[in-house]
Amino acid sequence: MLQEKYKDLPAGEETNDEYLVAGRVMAIRNTGMFIDLMDGSGKIQIFSHKENMDAEKIKTLKLVDIGDIVGFQGTVRRTPRGELSIKATDFKLLSKSLLPLPEKFHGLTDVETRYRQRYVDLIMNEDVRDTFRKRSLIIQKIREYLAKQGFLEVETPILQTTASGANARPFTTHHNALDMGLTLRIALELYLKRLIVGGVSERVYEIGRCFRNEGIDTRHNPEFTMIELYQAYADYNDMMTLTENMVAYVAQEVLGTMKIKYGENEIDLTPPWDRKTMLGSIKEATGVDFMEIYDAQEAIKVAKTLNVHVDDDMNWGQVVEAVFEDKIEPSLIQPCHIIDYPREISPLAKVHRDNDRLTERFETRINGWELANAFSELTDPIDQRSRFEAQALAKANGDEEAMELDEDFITSLEYGMPPTGGMGMGIDRLVMLLTDSQTIRDVIAFPTMRPIDNK
Structure with missing residues (x-):
């Protein structure tokens, strides 16, 4: 929401507009001076400095880890490099992450872990x-x-x-x-x-x-x-x-x-x-008109000549379906x-x-x-x-x-x-x-x- 509202704020500009924001800490730089905070709407940078925040708060903020859920209060600014930020005046730890998140550059790449721990997959990706x-x-x-x-x-x-x-x-x-x-x-x-x-x-x-x-x-x-x-x-x-x-x-x-x-x-x-008949598609691809075949055993013999796997107890319709799935289906993009x-x-x-x-x-x-x-x-x-x-x-x-x-x-x-x-x-x-x-x-x-x- 803030990213959209302040998309036209020039680099280096500060406002007096104060907000409360909360989200998960995804990155910490410069010993806590810069924090990337993520919520359901996206990411925003938090800027914290002793000039704007109580010294004890700054000291406590250094104990925050990646993965923690934190709330910040502050004003909106855009850094000289163009990053929309909250200049924090206060914060509150809302929930502590006791387990570390996957390392940033390698991330969560194990497929089994991604599906078993979808909550981590969602956090990271x-x-x-x-x-x-x-x-x-x-x-x-x-x-x-x-x-x-x-x-x-x-x-x-x-x-x-x-x-x-x-x-x-x-x-x-x-x-x-x-x-x-x-x-x-x-x-x-x-x-x-x-x-x-x-x-x-x-x-x-x-x-x-x-x-x-x-x-x-x-x-x-x-x-x-x-x-x-x-x-x-x-x-x-x-x-x-x-x-x-x-x-x-x-x-x-x-x-x-x-x-x-x-x-x-x-x-x-x-x-x-497009609309295509099943039997017509088979005839077009193989030259075989299964509508001219009435006996299931005869259909099975023909299917086998087409190198289609069929069981000997299949009925006529099942054979037709097997031929279609083998010869036609993969090409229907x-x-x-x-x-x-x-x-x-x-x-x-x-x-x-x-x-x-x-x-x-x-x-x-x-x-x-x-x-x-x-x-x-x-x-x-x-x-x-x-x-x-x-x-x-x-x-x-x-x-x-x-x-x-x-x-x-x-x-x-x-x-x-x-x-x-x-x-x-x-x-x-x-x-x-x-x-x-x-x-x-x-x-x-x-x-x-x-x-x-x-x-």
């Missing part, structure tokens, strides 16, 4: 502080955009009796009073759809934590944040438009541009984005919607209006990643039960990520659900994209880590 401020702003702007579009923000249960809404392995727990098993939610989807059935609003969304008991890598953390939204009387075409407009709006509001840089890639988020997914791998999506082997589903791909997943939602309770039963069979045969059958959700569909478009997006990945962060751990303040004493 302005770019880390900036990332988490941008994360907050990104979420704020998502809410702002959706409010303008008439969406109602809602909350749904985190503890659930059935793990469904996504293909993932859940965390399980036990409720003692009710003597029943519960899972932490793996997705937001099914309760939001219940709200569409109930008519609380024709447009609902939730931003919340989900939990999946799976691996950890640069794009996956067991505890993560996502947004899901649902719009009645819409389909996946509407969701494509909404997705690209929302991401572009957030980028413009947060970064001031829709053209961003991620690593070595220049990415243009300006709508409209500019934003695009990959549309019309196989029915077998899309248990919650509506059957395609022109081809019953496919669904009206798309995934948004940017920088070789999946950013969003969306459908024309399946609203037929009979078809939904059939697909849940197929998932249950897969789970019984050892697929730990297959969805569980949710009877209450099917009951809700039996009351009638309007045609609906839905979309889910990983907030953490969006933050990675807009902050040029190379791992999800850089955008989650406290990522999941193995305890030091449990190596």
Whole structure:
């Protein structure tokens, strides 16, 4: 605040404007005459001299260490070298740092320590502080955009009796009073759809934590944040438009541009984005038209000739997805919607209006990643039960990520659900994209880590 207010104060000028400032001591020079003080708004220099401060105070000030949190009172000046400063007349030690901060020139460079002791990482690295401020702003702007579009923000249960809404392995727990098993939610989807059935609003969304008991890598953390939204009387075409407009709006509001840089890639988020069918993309890249293949075993043979790893018990849709992820996905740097997914791998999506082997589903791909997943939602309770039963069979045969059958959700569909478009997006990945962060751990303040004493 002071830096902005006094940006035009000439070098060597002093004012009679008196302030109280407080922050963390980040540097001490000339035996305490000059101190760099940092707070949430930035850094300011403190100038202390016996001409301006009581001798006993000066003596006590020499006991202040780097890392201490100190309050100063004084007037604003700019040094002859142009440094905005507070000419201190008094100070008070507010909190003592008992542990030393990392040495300035080497800083906090150990990655494990940075994630385990994020508080130290934040103290030492302005770019880390900036990332988490941008994360907050990104979420704020998502809410702002959706409010303008008439969406109602809602909350749904985190503890659930059935793990469904996504293909993932859940965390399980036990409720003692009710003597029943519960899972932490793996997705937001099914309760939001219940709200569409109930008519609380024709447009609902939730931003919340989900939990999946799976691996950890640069794009996956067991505890993560996502947004899901649902719009009645819409389909996946509407969701494509909404997705690209929302991401572009957030980028413009947060970064001031829709053209961003991620690593070595220049990415243009300006709508409209390309739309490509999954099967068409595969045919274009490999020459193979999987729509002409009906038998799963034949699809597996063809995939193996393309040097794609597939399991011998995969169905046709799983093979198509495996070929796509191996041959196409890494090259999708500019934003695009990959549309019309196989029915077998899309248990919650509506059957395609022109081809019953496919669904009206798309995934948004940017920088070789999946950013969003969306459908024309399946609203037929009979078809939904059939697909849940197929998932249950897969789970019984050892697929730990297959969805569980949710009877209450099917009951809700039996009351009638309007045609609906839905979309889910990983907030953490969006933050990675807009902050040029190379791992999800850089955008989650406290990522999941193995305890030091449990190596």
